[in-house]
Amino acid sequence: MTDRPTLTTTAGSPIPDNQNSVSAGERGPLLLQDYQLIEKLAHQNRERIPERTVHAKGWGAHGTLKITGDISRYTKAKALQPGAEVPMLARFSTVAGEQGAADHERDVRGFALKFYTEEGNWDLVGNNTPVFFVRDAYKFPDFIHTQKRHPRTNMRSPTAMWDFWSLSPESLHQVTILMSDRGLPVDPMHMNGYGSHTYSLWNDAGERFWVKFHFKTEQGHKHYSNAEAEQIVGKTREGYQEALYNTIEEGRFPRWKMQIQVMPELEAETCSFNPFDLTKVWPHADYPPIDVGHFELNRNPDNYFSEIENAAFSPSNIVPGISWSPDKMLQARIFSYADAHRHRLGTHYEQIPVNRPKCPVHHYNRDGEMNVYGGSISGDVNAYYEPNSFNGAVEQPSAKEPPLKVSGNADRYDHRTGHDDYSQVRALFAEVMDDGERQRLCANIAGAMAGVPDYIKERQCRHFDLVHPDYGAGVRKALADAGEGYDPNGIPVDENTPQAAE
Known part of the structure; x- marks a missing residue:
């Protein structure tokens, strides 16, 4: 037999017997001194941590970002300079489902990236869609409530989803992509x-x-129909995990091309739409994508819990040369993501190995849950405050970003009034999609509306009418074909239903 490591307690002491608990005699009760039995049971009780409120079901892997283009005129970030190679972690996820949900559900997919740069961690927390359902974080908790379980039935509620969406026309773009x-x-x-x-x-x-x-x-785009996904879910709830893990394990490393769209700072004041509105895209004709490089995923985690479940992504993590914007959703997420990690993983969550920067780290955060820094995190054990006279870490003025030049005009950037929520959706429906895609879109919407009250269906269909007459008509026909038809002329419509084109 080859030499094997000795089983020990968590304090390092060898364990003589890992098969039998210690009792007072052959048939006597168990002894309190059997610390290892108590340790194993107590640890098992604590093996689960709170799951993410959203994006709970996820799959991830390690990889490398390689910069092959030159965007140095736009940024000083060392990670984005020509020839840079940066280790990274990617996590993909569904938004609504719990950890035990099936992978192949119709849902937005999270697309979170952590880059371990020499200037600190840079996190980019996004989705597989360029837009989102709401443009202001004030509505985000309410939206997420509609995606979770009904408090009385404890089941997902299509009525809640379509009620919210039909009362929030800003959701049209994302709903159209999702369906x-x-x-x-x-x-x-x-x-x-x-x-x-x-x-x-x-x-x-x-x-x-x-x-x-x-x-x-x-790798190209590939998608399933609802019927195809149902067949897969009947066989496995882990289809994404299996596909990602096996692809990497077999050496077929997936890659993504990195591109950026760029807008000069002051052009935000004059372009035809609010460029900080998360429900809008930037037209490629006006802001053509620029090739930057690519990233490749080439290593599976050795321990899923340690490296993927413990991974904490937050848009608060930026580096010199990269920063935020007045996007209201982004501004709120700068706080909410980091705060979620403090709740879920602990005060010092960024010292968990998968979250730990690969560059030197010095700061004055002290004590609290999971403090594993030791006494010299600030650079000197005597420097536990700032300013100090003991060679503790000091500020770096060169990392200061330039001031914003946008006016902050209330009318220009108001998130509740004066918005065109239909034109970009119209372009997607009428100019990008072909007839087959439009038919499947309408059928998917009709299927998702099963059991929804008629007045909510009609309120939503009137939004589709304002996008394009064929959109509203197509959904109504699909509803009728699915046995969900109704008389729209006989439905009372409340005051929140748009009655005229934008």
Whole structure:
């Protein structure tokens, strides 16, 4: 027999017997001194941590970002300079389902990336869609409630979803994408990723540029129909995990092309739409994508819990040369993501190995849950406050980003009034989709509306009418074909239903 390591307690003491608990005699009661029995049972009781409120079901892997283009005129970030190679972690997820949910559900997919740069961790927390359901974080908790379980039935509620969406026309763009073919990718490798929010880049000269990040799959797009996905879920609830793990394990490393769209800072004041509105895309004709490089996933985690479940992504993690924008959703997520990790993983969650930066870290955060820093995290054990006279870490003025130049005009950036929530959806429906895609879109919507009250169906269909007459008509026909038809003329419509075109 080959030499094997000795089983020990968590304190390192050898365990003589891992098969039998210690009792007072052959048939006597167990002894309190059997510490290892108590330790095993107590640890088992604590093996589960709170799951993520959203994006609970996920799959991830390690990889490398390689920069092959030159965007140095836009950013001083060392990780984005020509020739840079940066280790990274990617986690994909569904939004609504719990940890035990099936992978092949029609849902938005999370697309979270952590880059371990020499200037600190840079996290890009996005989705497989370039837009989102709401443009203001004030509505985000309410939206998420509609995706979770009804408090009385403890079941998912299509009525809640469509009630919220039909009362929030800003959701039209994302709803259309979700119900289209791209709402059900076959696996993580066959979908795009987007930073979704508007971020900013800034260079050594102090110039700022607004930017959108895109990650285009090099494997091509593949999607399932609802019927095909139902067949798969009947066989496995772990289809995404199986596909991603096996692909990497077999050496078929998936890749995504990295691109950015760039807008000069002051152009935000004059472009035809609010560039910080998360429900809008930037037209490629006006802001053509620029190739930056690619990332490849080439290593599976050795321990899923340690490296994927413990992974904490947050848009608060930026590096010099990359920053945020006035996007209201992004501004709120800067706080909420990090706060969620403090709740779920502990105060010092960033010292968990998968979250730990690969560059030197010095700060003055002290004590609290999971403090594993030791006495010299600030650079000197005597420097536990700042300013100090003991060679503790000091600020770096060169990391300061330039001031914002946008006006902050209330009318320009108001998130509740004066918005066109229909034109970009119209372009997607009428100009990008072909007849087959439009038919499947309408059929998917009709299927998702099963059991929803008629007045909510009609309120939503009137939004589709304002996008394009064929959209509303197509959904109504699909509802009738599915046995969910109704008389729209006989339905009382409340005051929140739009009655005229924008």
